[in-house]
Each structure stands twice: as C-alpha cells, then as structure tokens.
Amino acid sequence: MDRPPLLEVKGLVKRYGGLVANDRIDMQLRAGTITGVIGPNGAGKSTLIGLIGGAVVPSEGSIRLDGRDVSRLPASERARAGVGRTYQIPRPFLDMSVEENLEVAQYSIAPFIRATVAREERRALLARTGLADVATLTGRALPLLRRKRLEIARALALKPRVVLLDEVGAGLVDSEITELIELIHSILDARTAILIVEHVIRVVRECCSRTMVLNFGKTLIEGPTADILGNDQVAAVYLGTGGARESQTADGTAPAADSAIHVSAPEAEAQVLAPLTAPASAEAATAPALQFSGISAGYGQARVLQGIDLTVERGQAIAILGANGAGKTTLARTISGVITPTAGALLIDGQDVSGWQPHQIAALGIAHCMEGRRIFPTLSVQENLLIAARGADALTARERLEAVYDLFPILAERKTQGGTSMSGGQQQMLAIGRALMARPRLVIFDEISLGLAPIVMDKLYDALALLKKARMTLIVIEQDVDRALALADHAYVLEHGMFALSGPPRQIAADPRLRHIYIGGAEDASMGELTSIG
Amino acid sequence: MSDAIVSSPRVGSASTGGLVEVAVLVGALGVLWFVPDFAGDYWLQLGFRTCVYLVLAQGWNLMAGSAGLVSLGTSSFIGLGAYAALGLLNRVGAPLPLALLICATAGGVLAALVSPALFRLRGLYFTVGTLALAELLRLLMVNVSAFGGATGIILQEDPPALPVLFRYVLVLAFLASLTITLCTRTRVSVILRAVRDDEDAAAQMGIRPYRVKLGAFVLASALAAMAGGIQAAKLGAIEPYGMFGLQWSIDVLSMVIIGGVGLRLGPLVGALFVVALGEALADYPEAHTAIAGVILIVLIRFAPQGIVGLAVKLPLIGRVQA
Amino acid sequence: MPDIGIISSTIVAGVLLGGILALTALGLSIVLGVMRLVNLAHGDFLVVGAYAGLFFLQFTGIDPLIGLPVVAVFVGMLALPVYSFLLAPLAGRGAEAQMMTMFAVSIILENAFVLAFSADTRSIARDYATVPLTLGPITFPLIYLIGFAISVTLILAVHWLVSATAFGRDLRASAVDAQAAATLGVDVKRVQMLTFALGAACAGVGGTLMGAAFQFGPSSGGAYLLNSLAVVVLGGLGNVIGTLIGGIALGALQSIGGLTLGDGYRDLVGMALFLLVLAFRPDGFLAKGRT
Structure with missing residues (x-):
C-alpha cells in the first residue's frame, strides 16, 4: 500500500447543463486490485466510466494515471496510455470479424507488430474469452453474450493497465456469470487495476476487494466489499426505501400496501383530473x-x-x-x-x-411517459404539453392545460420557458403532464x-x-x-x-x-x- | 453467408489474398501494356478514359467505403492537378512523370489544408464542404488572370502521342490500384473500417480517427490530382468550367455507387459500366447523365452494394469471389 | 475610391438581394432541420420555380409576381411524390442514402430542363426588373426592393408557422426527437412530407424572384444550391430567422466583395465565407438563437 495508486481520481465533476451527473468523485485504483462501483440506475456510474475512459470531458477535477494527468486527453490517447474500457451496450465493429475486431486494438497501439506474434496474442485472447470458435464470424452475427465477451477481449488487446468494465454482467444467466467472474479474475495481474460498474451484485461480491456506492452522482459510501454489501443503507438505496416516507422494517422491505398517499382533499383533486381522464367506453367493456x-x-x-x-x-x-x-x-x-x-x-x-x-x-x-423524459428542448413548457393534445379543439386543450397546471402548479409558472431549462424533477412533471394531455385511457x-x-x-x-x-x-x-x-x-x-x-x-x-x-x-x-x- | 463475404473481404489468409491481388494487377499491367501495339485509337481513347475513371474511383471508394467520407469535390483536385501539370509542363518544361508527382503532392497538400473546415463536423458537412471547395476553386481560376481566366491555358508543346499517354495512365491506374490493395489487404484496412463502423469505439481502441480520415482524404486527393494532370496533358487545353466541373464529381460518385461502395471490385466494374454507358448513349448526351441518375436512384434503393454486391449474392459468383 | 453613392447603392442592393437569397435558402434550411437531409436538388427546385414563373407569364399573360401563389402550390405539389416515392422508403437507411438520391434527382432534373426548355439562358422579362429606383444618392433595380419585400414577408410567415402553430409544434418536435414525437401521436412521416413540400414551395417562389432579377438556365441549380448552403451555414441550421440574417449578411458581403475585388469575385466571397464559417463557427453565427 505504500506505492502510489495506479489511477487516482480527484474531485471529478461532470455537469450536463443544470444536471450534475458526477459530483466531486474521489477514487483510487491500485495495481493488482479490483474495485466495484454500484448504485441505482441514473446514479452516474456510466458517466464515471466515460470520464475515466475519455469519452466524456470532465467539467472539473483530475484523473491521474501513474502520476500523469490524463483528464484532458481524448479517448484515443487514454487508450494508448493504457486505459481499456467496455461499453454497457456492446459496440463491436459489426461488419468485421471477431478476430479483426481485436486487430483494430493491436494495430492501433503497435502498427508494426509481427504478424505471427499478433496472431498468437489474438488466439490466446480468444481462447481466454471463449471466442475461439467464432473468430471468423462478424460482430453482427454474435449474440449478446458473445458480444460482451468481445468487448472484454477487445479492451484486453490494448494490453491495458486499467480495465473499465461497464455492466458486463447485465443480461447474463447465472452460469454465464460464473464464467464471467472467472474471466475477470484471470485478467488481473500485479500491474493491472480493474474497475467494475455493475448491477449484478454477485460479480461485485466475488470480484471486488473494495466497492463504492454512487447515488445521485455522489459517493454515498466506500469500503471493503463485504461491509458495503451488508450495509442496510445500501440495500435501501437499491430498493428505493432510502427516501420513502414510511418507516421501514429492518430488512429493507417496506410494508407496501398501506403506504397511503397524503392528499389534503382527495375528492376535489380527483375532480380536477376529469378533463384528463377518458370516460370508460361501453363497447369494449369485456375486453x-x-x-x-x-x-x-x-x-x-x-x-x-x-x-x-x-x-x-x-x-x-x-x-x-x-x-x-x-x-x-x-x-x-x-x-x-x-x-x-x-x-x-x-x-x-x-x-x-x-x-x-x-x-x-x-x-x-395509449400514452407513454418515456424513460429519460424526452422533453423537446426547442418547445416551451406549454408547447410540450399542447403537442400531446392531438385533435383537441382550443377550448378542450385549454381545459386540459389548466388541469395539468392544477396538478403541477410549477409548470404554470414556467410555461413560457424552454422545456429543458427546468430541473430534473420539474421536467419529469412535464413529461407526466404531457402524457395526460392526450386524455389517455392507459398510461x-x-x-x-x-x-x-x-x-x-x-x-x-x-x-x-x-x-x-x-x-x-x-x-x-x-x-x-x-x-x-x-x-x-x-x-x-x-x-x-x-x-x-x-x-x-x-x-x-x-x-x-x-x-x-x-x-x-x-x-x-x-x-x-x-x-x-x- | 454471402453477406459475411461481402462485408469482410478477407476470407482465408490476408497475405495470400493480397499477393494474389498484386499478381493479378501485375499481370493485367503486363497484358494491357501491349494494347497500343494492335488496338486502334478508338479503343485507346476508351482505355484512357477507363483508366482515369478507375484512378478517381479507387480514391473515392477508399474515402467513402473505408473511412465514411462522401465527397462531392473530386473536381477540386482534378482541376488543381490539371492546372499544376500544364503549368509545370509549360513554364518549367518538367517531364510528365515528374509533373504528375508534383500534382499528387499539391493535391495532398490542398486536402490537408482544407481538412480543418471539412472535418469539423461529422457526416454531411464534409459532403457540402467539398462541393463548395470545388466551386471556390473554379471561381478563383475564372477570375485570376494569371491562371488564364475563363479561357484557361494551353499546352505549348504538342501533347504526347495517344499510345504513350495510354501507357502513362495505365501505370497510374496500376499504381492507384496497388496503393488501394495495400490499404485494403493489410492491417491498415482494419483501422480504416473501424473508423467507418464506429468512430467513438475506434478511438477507445487507441485509433486517432481524425488522422485516419485525413490520411484517406489526402491519398484520394493525390490520386485525383494525378488523374487531372494526365487528363490535362491529353487534352492539351484546359479551362476552369471543364476541369473544375461538377460532372467529374458526378461521374466518380456514380461509378462507385453503381459498382459497389466499399467493395474491392466496385471501382473497376463501375468505371467500365459508366464508360460503356457513355458509349452506348454517345448520341444522346443529355439522356446519358439522366439515365445515370435513374440508375443511381434504383441502386441506392434496391442494391446499396451496387453491381458487385448483387453479383456476390448470387451463390456461384460469390464463391468464386471469395 | 468609388464615390459614396456607388458604395451605398451597392450595399443597399446587397442587403435587398440578401433578403431574396434568404428566401431561396429557406427550404433547404427547414428540410435540413426537420429531416436531417441536405437536399442536393434544392437548387433545381429553385430552377423549377423560375421556369414555372416564366411559363406562367407566357401562357396566362398575368404578372408572375401575382401568380406566385400558383407557382408555390405547383412546386410544392411536385415535391410530394419525390418525398413519398424516393425519400420515405429510405427512412432509417442513414442520411447518405437520401442525400445521394436527391443528388440523382438533381442530375435528372437538370437534364430534363435541357431536353424540355433547351440550354438557352432566359429571364422573366418585366419592366420592374430593369427600372432603377433612386432614393437620394442610392440607386438600385426596383425588382430588388419588390423581391426583398416578398421574401421577408414570406420568411416571417414561415417563421410564424413554425413558431406559433400546431403544425410548427409538430415540426419542431419531430426535428429534435422523432421517436418521442411519434409516441405522443405525431405522424412524423406526414410532418416530414409537408415540410419537404413547404420547402419546395418556398423554393418555387424564390426561384421566380431570382428568375425575374437575373438570367437563369438549366444548370443554374448548382450555383443556387451553393449560395443557399452558404446562407444556411451562416445563419445556423433549421433556424428561420437565422436564415434571413444569414441571407442578408451574405448579400451584403458579396456586394462589398464585388465592389472591392471586381464583380467576378461576388460568388467567390460566398464560397470562401462558407468554408471559413465551417472551419471556425460550424453552428453558424447565431448558434444560440434557435427558433
């Protein structure tokens, strides 16, 4: 532990407009160790990988690789400096064979490597990652699991010192995860550090010596993996009990059904919604x-x-x-x-x-309030709402608009503002309001x-x-x-x-x-x- | 399976395939070298045009098929080469091969100079930027009297005889094809295709996409400049409207799309097709380009891999191609 | 040093002409904004407009400026089958397939013009095209002022359509996130088709104005397209008011360039500006001011 860390992240911040995706992250990766990063969806884990890998430019903070500040280098230079990453959704070169996918990495860092040496290295990598039998197939022909393996193989072909694995376990069945864990262990040697961002907790438990939990872009807690995974606060973050109003049982599962909604005058509120709710049609009552x-x-x-x-x-x-x-x-x-x-x-x-x-x-x-809100930045708040009131005359549209504004008064205050100028929560209200403007039967x-x-x-x-x-x-x-x-x-x-x-x-x-x-x-x-x- | 063959030209050993290709090229050069000994002027003219087109199409195919750069500015470099060649021949009395080499350098330098503007944003901007570049250069030539203005310049000595020119352009086409073979049969090819497929993922593999695209652009531009140089030597008189005309860009784009973008045989098949179409419709010049337009629309819609792509999908030919 | 009258006349003429240039670029701009398509046949749509104005005058004897609505509808209608039969089937095949298809359409149109109307250059001959208008020291052709007024009116009308109507809402939403718009009930294909037709209709009017102000021929489309691209790049993509400002800026700078360097350099100034803006301000001078 006396050696300086291989990779040192200090005060790393990434802002997208008003949204802070990563907020003052500190992290140290030591050679010969595997570190895990977990946290709920949207906590900023993939952003962190992007920042370290060079695909995302940091707003503040520094990333040092072997003491050298690499935070302003583009992704290609980071790769050359020894940072290999995988993508959460695999991005193989679709029209190239599996073997050629590896050649890309080999020839970019060592253009004059001897062909026989390169071939031996590829064969070894393919055997190690379980891709030997598909070496001549194109990336397009591979199923998801094989694509994930190719992501890892390609990153390893860079002979990286730091390996960043982004959700490599997602979508795999248990036996595949066992193989994956073996693979990750086999990558590790004394001069390499691995960072795993993962939802599959088993991977984290069985691979990582230390784990960091991200929540809302910030480090919630960091420590030895066993302690972190046994921590009730962490379980609460995952199951969403961290912020619920009801008192929770110790095991983190809430007494769900009776967490009543506090509304001052529910009947009156329901009345307000009338313009937004379609009447039940008689004809399809059976279906x-x-x-x-x-x-x-x-x-x-x-x-x-x-x-x-x-x-x-x-x-x-x-x-x-x-x-x-x-x-x-x-x-x-x-x-x-x-x-x-x-x-x-x-x-x-x-x-x-x-x-x-x-x-x-x-x-x-049928209205669909889409993941990621999908607010139109070039439309004002009111226009974002009106666009969903298809076929409604001006009067009806006005009624629905008023109903949405009653439901979310903040939207009325911001109605002339650009749709994406508001905070995340307000944008989500807008997205919900927009779905309701269609007067849907199902949302x-x-x-x-x-x-x-x-x-x-x-x-x-x-x-x-x-x-x-x-x-x-x-x-x-x-x-x-x-x-x-x-x-x-x-x-x-x-x-x-x-x-x-x-x-x-x-x-x-x-x-x-x-x-x-x-x-x-x-x-x-x-x-x-x-x-x-x- | 045929799709896999199309998209991955390297079936079997790369070096063997490359050597076969080089052998075929050398053989073709050896045989065609003697064409002037028995063929008449008509066939030499056609052969000359086919070779010029092939040089242009090889370069364009490298850019579009391997690096994803769709250019409408081929005429910029043809015109540059034409003016540079005649300038060198007239003023300095340079021998033609040397003049052509200098043309190539000039084409490459121009490409490098304008690349900051053209590569600034991805995709469409490159296309419209190259279009504007050709127009800019044409207007410049029209207006600057040192370059002969709208009337252009004339080669002072007599142009070389047609058989001589044919052999020059044959060698040029051979060299262009050989260069492209080197780019597509060696490790350079995986780098180029990686950038075309997914620039970001390529960067994450340590590739510097800007340099790769610049390299393809410079190489294609150097080839186009040489093609322009030898075309000018044959014509003996050039003017800006012809040498910087959009027709060049139309022809080269048509050839590659008709032949098959990104396919090794695409430029050759496309060049032969366009020359043959031109001959078949020689008496109807207006209909000629319009028919080329219709063919383009139909191929883009129904056969995005062009004639070669269609042929490879037929099982028999596909196997032979492999 | 030319006298002040010539300088001011040139600049005023440039600004007025710039208004017309803005209109000729408007269709290219909105189609680019909504469909992410660089319509390489846009210049030829303008030429269609010029011929339409010319033949409208020849066959009806009615002044083409009065017949502008007819020309607009005619060119807009012509664009509908181009969208439905050539562009719509290529949706999802990447921007290049559509762009190359429009390039082929451009080639075909240009040849069709030669076959149908011969290679002669023509102009829509009206008195106001040549009559000079004098205001103090400033003199310029009357057609510039008429064209400017029509262009600015039409551009403002399109701006109103895009920024204040339900169709404009659908158009702007489809431009930024077609999938989300479709999920909310917007028929994105229909919006694109109407946008394409609207762009062509504007090109029809712009083409008639160009045909009245200048000579044109079957191959004028190339130069029209390049000028329009320069305007769009100067003004910012898919930005209606930006297009107007970009057009006026281009017109003024071209006039100044022509005055100082010689008339042959007018268009050269445009192309040089185009490449310079691409190199240094790729989002246009008005990167922030999106409508």
Missing part, C-alpha cells in the same frame, strides 16, 4: 385494456422479451419491476409501437395492433423516479395515486420497488425478458426472491429455482 400474448421483441439480434403473456384490465394499476437490463423499457416500447414484436400478438381493447405505428397506437388512447410510466430526490418522487407518486383514483389504467415501470408496489394492484417482476414473479404487491414485497433478483445474493436460494418460475 381487457391491454393484452400481450406470447410477445417476443428486441433490437436487431438481441432478443430482449422472450414470449411474454400479460393482461391488464381496465382501471387496473400494474407495476413492472426488475433489475437493469431485464427488459422493462423494451416492454414499454413494445406497447407504444416504438418496437414491433418479432413474435406474438399485442391487443388493445381486444383489437390486434401488432405492427401499428406509434402515432396510431397513441390515437387509441405507461417508464422509470419516472430515475435520478430524482425522494421528495420529488413523492410528489410524482401522489399524482399517480390520483390518476389511479380516477380509474385510469396504469402501467408503472420502476426500479424503485416500494413506491411502485405501494401504488399497484398487481406486480410483475421481469428477469431476463420473462416474468420471474407475479402477484399482489404485498406478496411480492414479502418474497425473499425479490431481493435476490435486485441485488443478487444467491447464497442459498438457487438461481435455478428462480428462473424456473418464469
């Missing part, structure tokens, strides 16, 4: 509001949803839970038509709408609490509770388990593109497997048992 039958969907080669069945009744509020990469957002996008299912049928009010365009599905009264809320302070989350969930009272059909996709379970009538937990658990919220909240799915912890309960449920 469910939404039905998935055997839906598979994904992006290109990557099949994310694996034959999902789901029925949402009118007026029901359902919660879709699951760890990062489980397929929650893909599910939402499939409903709104952004993604066309590759198999199965999507029914809305009993009508098969598979393959419909997003604007046609929107016209059926999908995708990760509305992401990266927001607990008090802001409370406000948003108060609004959702009102919508539920008004008998609007709600699909809530959340990382924050407690808030979603408190709201929902029924909950589903996604794992690897299938439902691993489903049932009433109280039952789900009490189920010990929920915690396993989120923060691993497969000490005794076997993963095999878990996956068999889906």
Whole structure:
C-alpha cells in the first residue's frame, strides 16, 4: 500500500447543463486490485466510466494515471496510455470479424507488430474469452453474450493497465456469470487495476476487494466489499426505501400496501383530473385494456422479451419491476409501437395492433411517459404539453392545460420557458403532464423516479395515486420497488425478458426472491429455482 | 453467408489474398501494356478514359467505403492537378512523370489544408464542404488572370502521342490500384473500417480517427490530382468550367455507387459500366447523365452494394469471389 | 475610391438581394432541420420555380409576381411524390442514402430542363426588373426592393408557422426527437412530407424572384444550391430567422466583395465565407438563437 495508486481520481465533476451527473468523485485504483462501483440506475456510474475512459470531458477535477494527468486527453490517447474500457451496450465493429475486431486494438497501439506474434496474442485472447470458435464470424452475427465477451477481449488487446468494465454482467444467466467472474479474475495481474460498474451484485461480491456506492452522482459510501454489501443503507438505496416516507422494517422491505398517499382533499383533486381522464367506453367493456400474448421483441439480434403473456384490465394499476437490463423499457416500447414484436400478438381493447405505428397506437388512447423524459428542448413548457393534445379543439386543450397546471402548479409558472431549462424533477412533471394531455385511457410510466430526490418522487407518486383514483389504467415501470408496489394492484417482476414473479404487491414485497433478483445474493436460494418460475 | 463475404473481404489468409491481388494487377499491367501495339485509337481513347475513371474511383471508394467520407469535390483536385501539370509542363518544361508527382503532392497538400473546415463536423458537412471547395476553386481560376481566366491555358508543346499517354495512365491506374490493395489487404484496412463502423469505439481502441480520415482524404486527393494532370496533358487545353466541373464529381460518385461502395471490385466494374454507358448513349448526351441518375436512384434503393454486391449474392459468383 | 453613392447603392442592393437569397435558402434550411437531409436538388427546385414563373407569364399573360401563389402550390405539389416515392422508403437507411438520391434527382432534373426548355439562358422579362429606383444618392433595380419585400414577408410567415402553430409544434418536435414525437401521436412521416413540400414551395417562389432579377438556365441549380448552403451555414441550421440574417449578411458581403475585388469575385466571397464559417463557427453565427 505504500506505492502510489495506479489511477487516482480527484474531485471529478461532470455537469450536463443544470444536471450534475458526477459530483466531486474521489477514487483510487491500485495495481493488482479490483474495485466495484454500484448504485441505482441514473446514479452516474456510466458517466464515471466515460470520464475515466475519455469519452466524456470532465467539467472539473483530475484523473491521474501513474502520476500523469490524463483528464484532458481524448479517448484515443487514454487508450494508448493504457486505459481499456467496455461499453454497457456492446459496440463491436459489426461488419468485421471477431478476430479483426481485436486487430483494430493491436494495430492501433503497435502498427508494426509481427504478424505471427499478433496472431498468437489474438488466439490466446480468444481462447481466454471463449471466442475461439467464432473468430471468423462478424460482430453482427454474435449474440449478446458473445458480444460482451468481445468487448472484454477487445479492451484486453490494448494490453491495458486499467480495465473499465461497464455492466458486463447485465443480461447474463447465472452460469454465464460464473464464467464471467472467472474471466475477470484471470485478467488481473500485479500491474493491472480493474474497475467494475455493475448491477449484478454477485460479480461485485466475488470480484471486488473494495466497492463504492454512487447515488445521485455522489459517493454515498466506500469500503471493503463485504461491509458495503451488508450495509442496510445500501440495500435501501437499491430498493428505493432510502427516501420513502414510511418507516421501514429492518430488512429493507417496506410494508407496501398501506403506504397511503397524503392528499389534503382527495375528492376535489380527483375532480380536477376529469378533463384528463377518458370516460370508460361501453363497447369494449369485456375486453381487457391491454393484452400481450406470447410477445417476443428486441433490437436487431438481441432478443430482449422472450414470449411474454400479460393482461391488464381496465382501471387496473400494474407495476413492472426488475433489475437493469431485464427488459422493462423494451416492454414499454413494445406497447407504444416504438418496437414491433418479432413474435406474438399485442391487443388493445381486444383489437390486434401488432405492427401499428406509434402515432396510431397513441390515437387509441395509449400514452407513454418515456424513460429519460424526452422533453423537446426547442418547445416551451406549454408547447410540450399542447403537442400531446392531438385533435383537441382550443377550448378542450385549454381545459386540459389548466388541469395539468392544477396538478403541477410549477409548470404554470414556467410555461413560457424552454422545456429543458427546468430541473430534473420539474421536467419529469412535464413529461407526466404531457402524457395526460392526450386524455389517455392507459398510461405507461417508464422509470419516472430515475435520478430524482425522494421528495420529488413523492410528489410524482401522489399524482399517480390520483390518476389511479380516477380509474385510469396504469402501467408503472420502476426500479424503485416500494413506491411502485405501494401504488399497484398487481406486480410483475421481469428477469431476463420473462416474468420471474407475479402477484399482489404485498406478496411480492414479502418474497425473499425479490431481493435476490435486485441485488443478487444467491447464497442459498438457487438461481435455478428462480428462473424456473418464469 | 454471402453477406459475411461481402462485408469482410478477407476470407482465408490476408497475405495470400493480397499477393494474389498484386499478381493479378501485375499481370493485367503486363497484358494491357501491349494494347497500343494492335488496338486502334478508338479503343485507346476508351482505355484512357477507363483508366482515369478507375484512378478517381479507387480514391473515392477508399474515402467513402473505408473511412465514411462522401465527397462531392473530386473536381477540386482534378482541376488543381490539371492546372499544376500544364503549368509545370509549360513554364518549367518538367517531364510528365515528374509533373504528375508534383500534382499528387499539391493535391495532398490542398486536402490537408482544407481538412480543418471539412472535418469539423461529422457526416454531411464534409459532403457540402467539398462541393463548395470545388466551386471556390473554379471561381478563383475564372477570375485570376494569371491562371488564364475563363479561357484557361494551353499546352505549348504538342501533347504526347495517344499510345504513350495510354501507357502513362495505365501505370497510374496500376499504381492507384496497388496503393488501394495495400490499404485494403493489410492491417491498415482494419483501422480504416473501424473508423467507418464506429468512430467513438475506434478511438477507445487507441485509433486517432481524425488522422485516419485525413490520411484517406489526402491519398484520394493525390490520386485525383494525378488523374487531372494526365487528363490535362491529353487534352492539351484546359479551362476552369471543364476541369473544375461538377460532372467529374458526378461521374466518380456514380461509378462507385453503381459498382459497389466499399467493395474491392466496385471501382473497376463501375468505371467500365459508366464508360460503356457513355458509349452506348454517345448520341444522346443529355439522356446519358439522366439515365445515370435513374440508375443511381434504383441502386441506392434496391442494391446499396451496387453491381458487385448483387453479383456476390448470387451463390456461384460469390464463391468464386471469395 | 468609388464615390459614396456607388458604395451605398451597392450595399443597399446587397442587403435587398440578401433578403431574396434568404428566401431561396429557406427550404433547404427547414428540410435540413426537420429531416436531417441536405437536399442536393434544392437548387433545381429553385430552377423549377423560375421556369414555372416564366411559363406562367407566357401562357396566362398575368404578372408572375401575382401568380406566385400558383407557382408555390405547383412546386410544392411536385415535391410530394419525390418525398413519398424516393425519400420515405429510405427512412432509417442513414442520411447518405437520401442525400445521394436527391443528388440523382438533381442530375435528372437538370437534364430534363435541357431536353424540355433547351440550354438557352432566359429571364422573366418585366419592366420592374430593369427600372432603377433612386432614393437620394442610392440607386438600385426596383425588382430588388419588390423581391426583398416578398421574401421577408414570406420568411416571417414561415417563421410564424413554425413558431406559433400546431403544425410548427409538430415540426419542431419531430426535428429534435422523432421517436418521442411519434409516441405522443405525431405522424412524423406526414410532418416530414409537408415540410419537404413547404420547402419546395418556398423554393418555387424564390426561384421566380431570382428568375425575374437575373438570367437563369438549366444548370443554374448548382450555383443556387451553393449560395443557399452558404446562407444556411451562416445563419445556423433549421433556424428561420437565422436564415434571413444569414441571407442578408451574405448579400451584403458579396456586394462589398464585388465592389472591392471586381464583380467576378461576388460568388467567390460566398464560397470562401462558407468554408471559413465551417472551419471556425460550424453552428453558424447565431448558434444560440434557435427558433
């Protein structure tokens, strides 16, 4: 411990406009060690990897590699200085063979390396990363797991001193994770340091000597991995209990169903929402509001949803839970038509709408409050709202606008401002308000609490509770388990593109497997048992 | 499987493929060298034009197919080469090969000089920037009397005989093809394709994308300048509207898209096709470019890999190609 | 040193001409903003406008400036099938496929002009094109003032359409995040088609004005396109008011360049500015002032 650290990060800050993605991060990576970084979605973990790897330019702070300040060097120079990284979503060179993908790294750092030497190195790397049998296939032809391995192999071809692994475990099954852990251990030698950003806690537990927890862009806690993972505060951050108003039980699972929403005059508030809630239509009263039958969907080669069945009744509020990469957002996008299912049928009010365009599905009264808010920066707050009031005459649009302003008064104050000039929480209110402007029958809320302070989350969930009272059909996709379970009538937990658990919220909240799915912890309960449920 | 062959030209050993390619090129040079001994002027004219086009298309294909740079400014470098060549021949009395080498240098230097403007933003700006560059140079030549103004300049001595010129341009086409072979059959090719596929990921692998793109641009520009130089030596008289005309850029782009962007045989097939189309429609000059336009639209829509891409998809030819 | 009358006349003429240049670039600018497409056939759309104005005059005898709405609708309608049959099927294939397709359209149009109208240069001959207007020491052709007034009016109308109407809202939303807009119910393809047609309609009017102010021929499209690109780069992408300012700046600078260096350098000044702006201010002089 007397040697200086291989990589030293001091006071690292990254701001995007008003948003602080990384706030004064300090970190030291020593040669021969593996360090983990964990934290909920939106905590700034990928930004940290980007900052160290050179893809993101820091706003403040320094990054020293072997004592040399590299914080202003572009990504190419960092790679040459010995920083290798993987991408969370693999980015192989799609039209090049696996072997050529490695050659890129080899020849860029050593253009005149002897061909035989380079070939031997590649063969060794491919064997080590389990890619020897696909060496001549193109990157495009590889399935997700192989692409992830290629990411690692490519980073290693740089012969890096610091290896940054961004969510390499996400989307892998348990046996694959075992192999991954072995691989990570095999990378480590006395002159190398590894940084792992990971949602799969098992990887962190079995690889990292020290772990840092990020929350809201800041370091929440840092220390030996065993201490960190046993820490209730950390579990609370993951399950979202960290900021909930209700007192929590010691094990971090909340008494969910009765976390009542505090609204001064609920009846009056519900009245306010009338212009935003579509009346129940008589004709389709028998058909469910939404039905998935055997839906598979994904992006290109990557099949994310694996034959999902789901029925949402009118007026029901359902919660879709699951760890990062489980397929929650893909599910939402499939409903709104952004993604066309590759198999199965999507029914809305009993009508098969598979393959419909997003604007046609929107016209059926389905609103999608998208992940990441997706506020239009070139439109004012009011314009952002009005754009969703399709086909409404001026008077009706005005009524709905007033109703949204009643729900979120801050939006009325800011109505002429640019949509993205507001804080994250206010933008999320705008996104929710915008979804309601369509006077929808069904609304999908995708990760509305992401990266927001607990008090802001409370406000948003108060609004959702009102919508539920008004008998609007709600699909809530959340990382924050407690808030979603408190709201929902029924909950589903996604794992690897299938439902691993489903049932009433109280039952789900009490189920010990929920915690396993989120923060691993497969000490005794076997993963095999878990996956068999889906 | 055919897709994999198209996108990854290196099936089997890289060096063997490269050696075969070099052997084919040398063989072609050896055979074609003797064409002037028995072919008439008509065929030499066609051969000359095909070779000039091939040089241009090889360079353009390197930029677009390997580095993702779509240029509409080929004529800038053709015109520059043409003016430089005639200037050197007239004023200095330099021998043609030396003049062509100086043309190549001038083309490369110009490319390097304008690259800060053209590479500033990715993608479309490069295309519109190259278009503007050609227009700028044309206007400059029209207006500056030292360059002959709108009437251009004339080669004072007699241009070399057609058979001689044919052999010069043949060697030039050979050298251009050999250079591109070196770029696509060696480790340079993986670097180029990495930058085209994903610039950010390439940078993360230690590649400096700016330098790579600049290299491709400089090389293609040097080739275009040499093509312009020898074209000017053949014409004996040049003027800005012709040498800096958009038609050059249209032709080279058509050739590569028709042949197959990023494919090794694309430029050759495209050059032959465009020359043949020109001959077939020689009596209808207006219809000629319009038909080229229609062919472009159809190919972009239905066969983005061009004629070679279509051919490789046929199983039999695909195997032979591999 | 030329006298003050010539200098001020030149600058005023440049500013007025710049207004017309802004209109000729407007279509290119909004199509670039909404569709991320550099419409390489834009110059030829302007030429279509010029011919349309010319033949409108020949066949009806009505002044083409009165017939401008007809020309606008005509050129706008011509653009609809170009979008539906050539551009829409290429959606999702990257910007280059669409750009190259429009390049091919440009080649075809240029040849079609030669076949249909011969290679002669023409102009829309009206009295006001040649009549000089004198205000104190300043003298310039009347058509410049008329063209400027029409152009500025039309640009402000388009600005109003983009910034204050429901269609403009859809247009701006589609430009920044087409997927989010579609999810909210915006038919993005339709917005793009109408934007493309609107751009072509503006080009039709701009082309008629250019045809009345200057001579034109089948191959004028190339020069029109390059001037329009210079205006767009000067004014900032997809920015309506920026396009107006960019046009006026280009017109004034071209006039000053022509006065100091010689008339042949007018267009050269434009191209040089274009490359300089690309090198040093790639987002345009008005990088912040987006509408």
